[in-house]
Amino acid sequence: MFFSRRERLMMEPQKILEVKSLCKYFKTNNVVNKAVDMVDFSIAKGEVLGLVGETGSGKTTIGRLILHLLKASSGKIFYNGNDISHIRGAALKNLRRQMQIIFQDPYSSLDPRMKIFSTLTMPMKALGMFKGKETDRAEYLLDLVGISSSALNRYPHEFSGGQRQRIGIARALAVDPEFIVADEAVSALDVSIQAQVLNLLKDLQEKFHLTSLFITHDLSVVHYMCDRVVVLYMGRIMEIASCKTIFENRLHPYSDSLINAIPIPDPEKEAQKELNIPDNYFEESYEIPEKGCLFHPRCPKRFEKCKTQTPQLINAGNDHGVACFLYEKG
Amino acid sequence: METILEVKNLRVSFTTQQQKIYAVNGVDFSVARGEILGIVGESGCGKSVTALSILGLVPSPPGSIDSGQVLYAGKNLLNLTPKQWRSIRGEKISMIFQDPLSSLNPVLTIGQQMGEILKYQKGLNFKERLSSIYELLVKTKITQPELRVKQYPHELSGGQRQRVMIGMSLSCNPDILIADEPTTALDVTVQANVLRLMKTLCRENGTALILITHDMGVIAKMCHRVVVKYAGYVVETANTKDLFNNPAHPYTVGLLLSLPRFDQQKRRLFSIEGQPPSLKKLPVGCPFAERCHKAKEICRCQVPELENHNEKHTVRCFFPEGKD
Numbered sequence: 293m294f295f296s297r298r299e300r301l302m303m304e305p306q307k308i309l310e311v312k313s314l315c316k317y318f319k320t321n322n323v324v325n326k327a328v329d330m331v332d333f334s335i336a337k338g339e340v341l342g343l344v345g346e347t348g349s350g351k352t353t354i355g356r357l358i359l360h361l362l363k364a365s366s367g368k369i370f371y372n373g374n375d376i377s378h379i380r381g382a383a384l385k386n387l388r389r390q391m392q393i394i395f396q397d398p399y400s401s402l403d404p405r406m407k408i409f410s411t412l413t414m415p416m417k418a419l420g421m422f423k424g425k426e427t428d429r430a431e432y433l434l435d436l437v438g439i440s441s442s443a444l445n446r447y448p449h450e451f452s453g454g455q456r457q458r459i460g461i462a463r464a465l466a467v468d469p470e471f472i473v474a475d476e477a478v479s480a481l482d483v484s485i486q487a488q489v490l491n492l493l494k495d496l497q498e499k500f501h502l503t504s505l506f507i508t509h510d511l512s513v514v515h516y517m518c519d520r521v522v523v524l525y526m527g528r529i530m531e532i533a534s535c536k537t538i539f540e541n542r543l544h545p546y547s548d549s550l551i552n553a554i555p556i557p558d559p560e561k562e563a564q565k566e567l568n569i570p571d572n573y574f575e576e577s578y579e580i581p582e583k584g585c586l587f588h589p590r591c592p593k594r595f596e597k598c599k600t601q602t603p604q605l606i607n608a609g610n611d612h613g614v615a616c617f618l619y620e621k622g
Numbered sequence: 623m624e625t626i627l628e629v630k631n632l633r634v635s636f637t638t639q640q641q642k643i644y645a646v647n648g649v650d651f652s653v654a655r656g657e658i659l660g661i662v663g664e665s666g667c668g669k670s671v672t673a674l675s676i677l678g679l680v681p682s683p684p685g686s687i688d689s690g691q692v693l694y695a696g697k698n699l700l701n702l703t704p705k706q707w708r709s710i711r712g713e714k715i716s717m718i719f720q721d722p723l724s725s726l727n728p729v730l731t732i733g734q735q736m737g738e739i740l741k742y743q744k745g746l747n748f749k750e751r752l753s754s755i756y757e758l759l760v761k762t763k764i765t766q767p768e769l770r771v772k773q774y775p776h777e778l779s780g781g782q783r784q785r786v787m788i789g790m791s792l793s794c795n796p797d798i799l800i801a802d803e804p805t806t807a808l809d810v811t812v813q814a815n816v817l818r819l820m821k822t823l824c825r826e827n828g829t830a831l832i833l834i835t836h837d838m839g840v841i842a843k844m845c846h847r848v849v850v851k852y853a854g855y856v857v858e859t860a861n862t863k864d865l866f867n868n869p870a871h872p873y874t875v876g877l878l879l880s881l882p883r884f885d886q887q888k889r890r891l892f893s894i895e896g897q898p899p900s901l902k903k904l905p906v907g908c909p910f911a912e913r914c915h916k917a918k919e920i921c922r923c924q925v926p927e928l929e930n931h932n933e934k935h936t937v938r939c940f941f942p943e944g945k946d
Contacts, residue, residue: 346809347780452897453665482664483836487880487893494890509809515884516891539884553810555817555839556885557878559862562843571818574811578779590811 307370308471308503309358310334314367316353316527327353329527331367332605335471335503342518342535343507344550350527351507355473358505359393360384371471389419392464396476398456402448408434408459409444415466433462437492454485458492465496475507490516511554515539520611523547526586529605533612543614545593549574585617593618623654626797626830627676627715632690634668634675637683643901645671647854649690650928653798658824658831660841660862663851664898669834672851673800675700676832677717678707694798713743716791720803722783726775733771736790743794758789762819781812785819792823799824800832805840817844838881842866847934850874853899853909856928860935870931870942872914908939916941 316328328350335341343351356362358369360376368377376387392415395401402411412433413426422429431441437458448456457477464472477493478486494517497504506517514521514535521538523531523546531544542548553574556562577589581599585591588598597617605615634646645668653659663669674680676692678699692699699710719725727735736758737751746754752771759767762785775783784804791799801820805813821844824831833844841848841862848865850858850873858871869875879892896913899905905912911921920940931937931944 346811454897482898483838483877484664484880484894485897487882487891488895490882491891491893510882511810512882512884516882516888549811551884553814554884555814555837555843557838557842557866557881557883558885559842559866561885562839566843574815576779576781576812576815 306337307334308337308339308372309505310370311354311358312368312370314354314357314369315365316350316357316362317365326527328357328364331524331527331529333522333529333532335505337503338501339520340497340504340506340518342514342521343505343524344509344511344514344521345524346509346550348526349524351509351524352475353527354524355393355475355505355507359391359473360387361393385419389421389467390469391471391473392467392469393473393475394457394460394464394477397480398453398460399448399480401460402456402463404448407445407447411448411459411463412444412466415463419467421467429466433465434459436465436496437462452485454481454489457481457485457489461489461492461496465500468500470501470503472502472504473507474504476509477506478513479508479510486513493517511551523550526580528586529613529615530587531612531614531616532605533610533614537610537612543608543612543619544616545591545618546587549590549592585615623657625652626655626695627832628652628691628693629672629676630691630693632672632675632692633688634671634680634685635688636685641902644854644904645685645901646675648928649849649851649856651849651856651859653830653832655797655830656825656828657847658821658833658845660845660848661832661834661851662836662838662841662848664836666853666898666901667851668854668901669836669851670802673717673802673832673834676800677711677715678702712739712791712796713794714796715798715800716794716796718784718787718791718799718801718804720806722780722787722807723775725787726783728775731772731774732778732786736771736786736793739790739793754793758793759786761792761823762786762789763815764789779812780808781816784808784816788816788820788823792827792829795827796829798830798832800834802834803836804833806835806837813840820844838878850877853904854901855909855925855938857910857938858936859928860931864932864935868932868935868944870935870937870944871910871939872916872941872943873910875943876913 312332314328314331318325318327345351357364368375409430412430416422416426430444434441434443439455439458478489481489508514518535520534522529525546530546538547552569573592575590581589584599585603588594603615603617605613606620608614608619629649629651632646632649636643636645649672661669675687687700733755736755740746740751740754755771756767759770764770764782764785805816845862848860848862849856852873858874869878876894880894882891894913899909907922907924908926911917926938926940928936928938931942
């Protein structure tokens with residue numbers, strides 16, 4: 293019996309990953325930088341969750357916290373119902389078998405002195421998987437991502453950016469994980485190559501029933517890849533909703549300005565936007581407000597309350613969360 | 623409209639130890655006063671080298687301009703002496719680079735570096751310089767100009783730095799502004815502001831803008847006319863609307879279909895197979911033939927000429943779309 297990914301999502305709604313009140317504070321020269329502040333979300337099995345935001349919104353930090361590449365300041369992370377916030381040693385190693393990451397930069401994420409064969413088989417050896425079948429597995433992985441097996445004896449510098457990113461994907465899949473964090477996986481690629489890699493990621497997700505956290509700054513890519521979206525701003529969640537809702541019925545003024553700012557490859561629509569959006573619509577401000585909503589210095593709809601109080605994430609119905617006083621009831 | 627800059631049959635190559643690499647292969651285009659021309663293409667297609675050669679900034683050696691002309695107001699810029707170049711650069715033609723942090727001098731304050739060009743090109747004294755710097759900062763919508771002139775580039779945000787670059791490049795009211803990926807390093811909301819600012823300022827001053835980018839959205843937002851480049855060749859030129867509505871070259875068609883679009887129904891992305899050829903070993907025929915679904919025998923042995931397709935629409939293809 294064959295089910296599409298959508299249908300499987302409906303059938304198995306269990307949460308594979310959940311983060312609760314996750315915080316990461318960096319201290320430099322006695323200044324505390326709240327990179328991630330009280331973030332809550334969950335990902336269902338088979339779901340692709342998009343994490344979007346501008347530079348400094350904490351999206352990469354969240355990805356790294358989940359993978360234990362960074363230690364959280366406070367908060368909890370649950371994986372398949374188990375608290376993994378403080379695990380180490382063998383349990384952490386076992387977790388690595390199930391969670392993998394695809395990095396942004398295909399030039400620096402592969403070891404330049406390792407042949408592709410070693411890059412692909414090292415995770416298997418480290419975790420003691422596929423013993424004796426490493427070569428077969430490596431060939432199979434390369435085949436999956438559309439690279440000929442002659443690549444095994446070559447070095448990363450012999451490949452183009454797109455090919456290297458494919459190898460990065462093969463490496464992430466080497467230990468047969470069920471959860472993948474893709475951190476700006478296509479941002480460094482040219483448009484025509486980006487389309488190839490996006491299609492590849494989509495196919496692999498379908499084939500291996502992968503659950504993913506897809507981190508990107510590009511909302512067009514989110515629209516193509518994700519089921520649900522989290523919009524981050526300065527480390528806090530502004531809005532969380534299904535992909536369709538974010539693009540069609542978004543509530544938060546920040547999500548709105550993000551989407552309106554994307555230049556659409558259609559001159560007529562752009563000319564229309566030029567007329568509809570006032571000159572001062574996208575306000576810029578780089579100071580982090582001491583109190584109030586983090587977005588209020590840039591918000592076109594701010595009012596008095598926004599300057600003094602911080603809005604909490606409230607439920608606006610239908611799994612749609614928004615942190616904005618405009619939508620508070622009563 | 624009056625043509626202000628014309629590039630004719632420009633060929634630029636770089637000599638390495640092993641071979642000669644052609645980065646720009648017979649590029650022709652022209653820009654009219656006040657026009658915004660977009661040059662779009664993927665990495666390594668020679669967009670930036672084209673821009674650098676207009677300003678005579680191709681490092682030589684290893685670079686050399688093998689043939690062609692860059693005509694500004696009827697004069698061929700490629701024959702100028704270094705002294706003559708100084709009266710062109712910054713004053714008549716100026717440039718904005720992608721990364722404002724590495725193109726601004728980190729040990730000079732904003733005021734010092736903005737004042738330099740005003741001192742040497744316009745001969746203003748300290749007081750006059752200061753007042754024109756304030757004027758420029760206000761024009762580029764930088765907040766607190768009195769504070770900014772005393773700050774160093776690292777104290778400014780990316781958007782502010784790029785605004786400083788724009789202010790500097792427009793300080794002598796140039797006829798032509800070349801912007802090489804000016805907003806690629808910026809966040810989308812800041813990009814929207816910076817692009818709008820550039821558009822307004824160029825319109826006000828009648829400055830022609832050559833905008834180099836890889837982003838088709840930016841082209842649609844900004845440009846009147848577009849030049850599409852591929853592997854060092856110009857493959858298509860057209861008015862922006864015409865290009866988006868009736869793309870003629872198979873590469874342009876594929877490129878437009880491979881963009882993820884949130885304003886349209888979700889569909890599987892079209893992807894152009896393979897990857898762009900390395901400039902080190904360009905094929906004998908059409909550079910796109912290997913990835914083209916329309917390619918026939920002739921495409922693999924001969925490079926097509928850039929020919930008229932429609933009015934003001936040229937294409938380098940034997941079998942363009944819409945002409946079978």
